[in-house]
Amino acid sequence: MMNSRLGFVLTLLLFYWLKNLWAYNIDFSLDVGNLYQIFLTVINPLPIALLVLGLPLYITNTKAFYTVEFAVYIILNFLLLANVIYFSEFTDFITVSTMLASGSASAGLGDSALNLLKPGYIIYILDFFFLIYIFVRKKVNTDSRPFNKRAAFAVTALSGLFFSINLFMAEVDRPQLLTRGFSNTYLVRAIGLPAFTVYSANQTYQAQKERSEATAEKLAEVETYVSDHYAKPDAKYFGIAKNRNVIVIHLESFQQFLIDYKLNADGSEHEVTPFINSLYHSQSTISFSNFFHQVKAGKTSDAETMMETSLFGLNTGSYMVNYGGDNTAYAAPSILAQKDNYSSAVFHGNVGSFWNRNNTYKQWGYNYFFDSASFSEQTKSNSFQYGLNDKYMFADSITYLEQLQQPFYAKYITVSNHYPYTSLSGEADEEGFPLADTGDETINGYFATANYLDASVEAFFKYLQAAGIYDNSIIVLYGDHYGISNSRNTSLASLLGKDPETWTEYDNAMLQRVPYMIHIPGYSQGFISDTYGGEIDSLPTLLHLLGIDTSQYIQLGQDLLSPDNDQIVALRTSGYYITPEYTSYSGRTYFTQSGEEITNPDEETEAKLKEIREVASMQLSISDAIQTGDLLRFYNNEDLKPMDSSKIAYTDQLKQLESTAKDLGQKSNSIFSQNGNKTTQDLFQAPSYAELHDTSPSSSSSSSSSAP
Numbered sequence: 001m002m003n004s005r006l007g008f009v010l011t012l013l014l015f016y017w018l019k020n021l022w023a024y025n026i027d028f029s030l031d032v033g034n035l036y037q038i039f040l041t042v043i044n045p046l047p048i049a050l051l052v053l054g055l056p057l058y059i060t061n062t063k064a065f066y067t068v069e070f071a072v073y074i075i076l077n078f079l080l081l082a083n084v085i086y087f088s089e090f091t092d093f094i095t096v097s098t099m100l101a102s103g104s105a106s107a108g109l110g111d112s113a114l115n116l117l118k119p120g121y122i123i124y125i126l127d128f129f130f131l132i133y134i135f136v137r138k139k140v141n142t143d144s145r146p147f148n149k150r151a152a153f154a155v156t157a158l159s160g161l162f163f164s165i166n167l168f169m170a171e172v173d174r175p176q177l178l179t180r181g182f183s184n185t186y187l188v189r190a191i192g193l194p195a196f197t198v199y200s201a202n203q204t205y206q207a208q209k210e211r212s213e214a215t216a217e218k219l220a221e222v223e224t225y226v227s228d229h230y231a232k233p234d235a236k237y238f239g240i241a242k243n244r245n246v247i248v249i250h251l252e253s254f255q256q257f258l259i260d261y262k263l264n265a266d267g268s269e270h271e272v273t274p275f276i277n278s279l280y281h282s283q284s285t286i287s288f289s290n291f292f293h294q295v296k297a298g299k300t301s302d303a304e305t306m307m308e309t310s311l312f313g314l315n316t317g318s319y320m321v322n323y324g325g326d327n328t329a330y331a332a333p334s335i336l337a338q339k340d341n342y343s344s345a346v347f348h349g350n351v352g353s354f355w356n357r358n359n360t361y362k363q364w365g366y367n368y369f370f371d372s373a374s375f376s377e378q379t380k381s382n383s384f385q386y387g388l389n390d391k392y393m394f395a396d397s398i399t400y401l402e403q404l405q406q407p408f409y410a411k412y413i414t415v416s417n418h419y420p421y422t423s424l425s426g427e428a429d430e431e432g433f434p435l436a437d438t439g440d441e442t443i444n445g446y447f448a449t450a451n452y453l454d455a456s457v458e459a460f461f462k463y464l465q466a467a468g469i470y471d472n473s474i475i476v477l478y479g480d481h482y483g484i485s486n487s488r489n490t491s492l493a494s495l496l497g498k499d500p501e502t503w504t505e506y507d508n509a510m511l512q513r514v515p516y517m518i519h520i521p522g523y524s525q526g527f528i529s530d531t532y533g534g535e536i537d538s539l540p541t542l543l544h545l546l547g548i549d550t551s552q553y554i555q556l557g558q559d560l561l562s563p564d565n566d567q568i569v570a571l572r573t574s575g576y577y578i579t580p581e582y583t584s585y586s587g588r589t590y591f592t593q594s595g596e597e598i599t600n601p602d603e604e605t606e607a608k609l610k611e612i613r614e615v616a617s618m619q620l621s622i623s624d625a626i627q628t629g630d631l632l633r634f635y636n637n638e639d640l641k642p643m644d645s646s647k648i649a650y651t652d653q654l655k656q657l658e659s660t661a662k663d664l665g666q667k668s669n670s671i672f673s674q675n676g677n678k679t680t681q682d683l684f685q686a687p688s689y690a691e692l693h694d695t696s697p698s699s700s701s702s703s704s705s706s707a708p
């Protein structure tokens with residue numbers, strides 16, 4: 001077979017395919033969930049490989065054909081092996097932007113990439129020995145007959161067809177896969193390594209193009225906008241939490257309607273989130289009742305971007321995925337490190353590459369990022385597709401949290417309350433909270449997982465108190481975005497005491513509220529503010545409470561506690577906004593207070609609406625200009641420097657923490673050091689719902705059932 005040109009091409013394709021399958025199963029972890037995805041991984045290395053290996057078939061000259069064919073094969077294999085090595089270190093695939101930024105990538109790889117080689121990798125070059133052998137020993141003949149051009153074209157066309165089928169199947173498995181691009185793992189799982197590399201080359205090309213067209217003058221325009229838009233802090237709140245630890249708890253998919261909600265089920269009422277409710281009403285909490293999420297396709301990543309950089313997510317795709325790893329940024333961790341010497345860390349039970357967090361967090365100045373690799377091994381009973389369940393994540397985080405030098409800025413991204421709201425199905429003792437009884441299973445499970453999240457947060461608070469962290473900290477809690485999508489809201493309506501028949505876009509808009517609370521232990525003048533705002537406003541609000549002047553920073557939100565706040569909430573879809581007076585959503589306009597639709601506005605109303613629309617769309621387009629042009633690279637501030645992300649590596653993190661403490665000696669003020677170099681791990685206790693409510697007969701006797 002190898003004596004013909006086509007046979008040779010197909011043999012190389014076969015070798016390459018087998019090695020891909022090997023890599024998928026042995027060296028990568030693709031998180032394959034079902035048979036359909038397995039099938040996708042089996043076929044996806046083929047189309048692009050056939051395409052590129054088939055291209056030399058157009059070449060007439062024998063020597064040229066074999067040389068080019070080999071070259072293509074070497075490149076394909078080099079890419080595969082490089083990804084295998086990279087994956088073993090970073091649990092991620094190599095994007096083209098990483099290749100281009102080889103300096104920082106190799107810095108991340110440590111002194112020598114050679115150390116990363118493992119004997120098992122020999123499998124990836126075995127075929128080369130074989131090929132060299134058969135050609136040198138003339139076991140096969142080179143085929144001097146040029147391949148028929150039409151037949152060559154047929155090969156190209158066939159690979160194109162295969163690729164289209166692959167893409168279509170991938171899209172069925174994960175709608176909007178390419179536009180959202182949420183995880184490199186998902187992409188490779190769906191379209192294979194070669195296609196992923198082409199995809200990422202295109203992303204990088206687009207980003208670079210816009211970046212190279214942007215100039216420093218553009219930033220000057222932005223600066224004018226920002227200073228006109230600046231809302232100065234209210235002296236009453238400025239600095240009331242100065243120098244305290246900041247603990248941010250990202251409440252996954254948590255909507256405002258859950259606050260104080262009681263689910264009617266099994267013949268009685270069940271308060272869904274009693275602990276978070278108590279925080280909401282606490283005298284030590286500044287809470288907001290009209291705080292809206294402003295995310296689009298980047299969902300969680302959009303929320304994180306807004307909360308920590310006070311810039312929006314993108315109109316299409318995710319900022320963190322497309323720009324997060326490259327753009328100059330001035331995010332909360334970096335500002336706090338420079339102004340008040342904070343250390344910083346993120347805790348999250350999913351793999352670090354999801355939403356490109358592993359790269360973005362470096363640009364944001366996070367010293368540490370503890371992802372699933374830092375925590376207990378995931379099993380069927382303690383995790384689900386988005387990672388380790390929250391109680392385990394909180395429990396496992398303590399080993400690292402207690403090592404952070406204070407003051408610290410620590411962010412916890414919870415995950416159990418994520419669609420499809422079945423994360424607890426493996427955990428029998430958590431099934432105590434009843435399911436709702438609507439025709440929609442997603443809605444039915446939402447309350448039980450929210451209850452679990454509530455209990456996880458409560459357990460964590462109890463730990464903070466027991467470990468002596470609480471009094472010197474402030475805790476910020478926010479819901480990242482809706483948990484129940486608009487298409488399901490009519491099924492939710494009856495649980496909210498509404499009639500699904502009369503459900504409107506106004507009702508959808510109002511459900512985009514999420515909690516935002518700043519809990520300040522010891523503070524006794526807490527209240528619930530009804531100021532209208534959104535995620536974009538969080539960073540300046542927080543920084544002012546911490547006593548940091550933001551007047552010179554490029555932040556697009558406004559302090560929610562400032563009397564100068566405009567209260568115009570721009571949603572990411574153009575033309576969508578919410579103010580205390582008007583709501584514009586899905587092409588319709590309403591009075592926010594009454595919900596009455598405005599179909600024929602008079603001239604005066606028309607003018608007001610137009611003005612609001614302009615303010616909202618200006619805020620979005622300024623954000624787009626900053627992000628797509630990477631304008632913050634031109635920003636100049638004596639007191640605030642861009643991050644040098646090459647100094648940050650998320651490897652051997654416990655060692656890094658311990659050696660910092662050692663260097664500081666007596667001066668180390670981590671919880672661990674303050675506790676006489678003893679761990680506080682055992683102070684974390686997370687009883688299950690069943691144990692708390694004594695709903696299972698074994699609950700009081702078995703302490704082993706408590707998670708974790």
Ligand code: GP9
Nearest residue numbers: 298299300301350354386
């Ligand atoms: C995954 C998690 C989910 O790591 O943050 O993101 P989402 O699907 O909500 O955008």
Ligand code: MN
Nearest residue numbers: 253299300480
């Ligand atoms: Mn989310």
